[in-house]
Amino acid sequence: xGKVNMWCTAAxxxxxxxxSAGAEDKKAKVFALVPKVTAHxxxxxxxxxxxxxxxxxxxxxxxxxxxxHDEAEQVQVVNDLITRxxxxxxxxxxxxxxMARVIDRAVAxxxxxxxxxxxxxxxxRALYVGTDNxxxxxxxxxxxxxxxxxxxxxxxxxxxxxxxNLNQRLVGIKEGIGPxxxxxxxxxxxxxxxxxxxxxxxxxxxxxxxNLTAIAIAGGWPMFAPEAFKKxxxxxxxxxxxxxxxxxxxDSLKSQLKLVADGYANGLVGQRPFEMGQxxxxxxxxxxxxxxxxxxxxxxxxIITKENVRAFLK
Numbered sequence: 001x002g003k004v005n006m007w008c009t010a011a012x013x014x015x016x017x018x019x020s021a022g023a024e025d026k027k028a029k030v031f032a033l034v035p036k037v038t039a040h041x042x043x044x045x046x047x048x049x050x051x052x053x054x055x056x057x058x059x060x061x062x063x064x065x066x067x068x069h070d071e072a073e074q075v076q077v078v079n080d081l082i083t084r085x086x087x088x089x090x091x092x093x094x095x096x097x098x099m100a101r102v103i104d105r106a107v108a109x110x111x112x113x114x115x116x117x118x119x120x121x122x123x124x125r126a127l128y129v130g131t132d133n134x135x136x137x138x139x140x141x142x143x144x145x146x147x148x149x150x151x152x153x154x155x156x157x158x159x160x161x162x163x164x165n166l167n168q169r170l171v172g173i174k175e176g177i178g179p180x181x182x183x184x185x186x187x188x189x190x191x192x193x194x195x196x197x198x199x200x201x202x203x204x205x206x207x208x209x210x211n212l213t214a215i216a217i218a219g220g221w222p223m224f225a226p227e228a229f230k231k232x233x234x235x236x237x238x239x240x241x242x243x244x245x246x247x248x249x250x251d252s253l254k255s256q257l258k259l260v261a262d263g264y265a266n267g268l269v270g271q272r273p274f275e276m277g278q279x280x281x282x283x284x285x286x287x288x289x290x291x292x293x294x295x296x297x298x299x300x301x302x303i304i305t306k307e308n309v310r311a312f313l314k
Contacts, residue, residue: 031280195221249268256268267306
């Protein structure tokens with residue numbers, strides 16, 4: 001009887017071990033999406049795309065990042081994810097150079113790592129998923145030139161001064177506007193992705209330069225607080241309606257579309273953040289399975305003016 005119990009116990013252990021191994025095999029892979037700032041309208045759309053793709057692919061999207069635009073906090077978040085041994089990383093670096101060392105550490109640890117939205121080109125990341133930022137800036141500049149062909153004085157507003165994607169957009173804007181423009185001293189003016197700071201920058205610019213001809217905002221930050229934005233641009237509204245002043249921004253969130261429709265901005269060159277989050281998950285899962293992808297993987301832009309903004313709002 002004792003011998004029978006011994007064999008039964010051994011068999012049970014094998015069954016339990018087998019069941020445990022099977023559960024481990026079926027455990028969903030965890031891919032982290034690390035934005036520049038978590039509570040941010042643009043990055044929340046990348047999160048939504050990430051969650052949507054994760055559900056379809058049978059993986060987990062771990063949306064985790066700094067609470068404010070802070071490169072040190074973001075570096076710590078990524079270091080923690082490396083320690084947790086997540087199955088893959090998609091990062092939008094606050095500072096391309098500061099993040100490069102951390103990305104290289106993740107790659108050395110065997111974690112598939114890509115950048116999205118903003119790149120860290122000197123790092124060992126596998127590829128970049130997101131907007132062709134030079135093209136976005138170029139299209140912004142071309143739109144300003146179309147609206148104000150005789151040129152003038154332009155102020156440039158950005159997010160973080162060390163963000164690689166935004167610096168590429170600024171280069172594109174300057175190229176796109178062409179000759180006949182003078183860039184206001186002090187440009188680009190940083191907002192650190194903060195709507196309140198962005199609207200204060202606009203207020204200060206219009207106060208100091210009442211005859212300013214154009215403002216180009218590399219992203220949508222001030223417009224994410226629409227009522228404050230309306231107050232900030234109010235001194236230039238009459239000139240905007242007459243064509244003497246032009247304001248064009250990056251991104252195309254719903255709040256921004258409404259502002260264009262209501263005449264508080266001339267146009268937008270929009271990104272596709274939801275698609276960025278989706279693509280990031282698809283690429284990381286593919287990489288974990290040994291698949292290869294092209295670098296960069298661009299998600300396209302949308303050019304929006306008062307002529308087509310209603311269609312985008314629908």
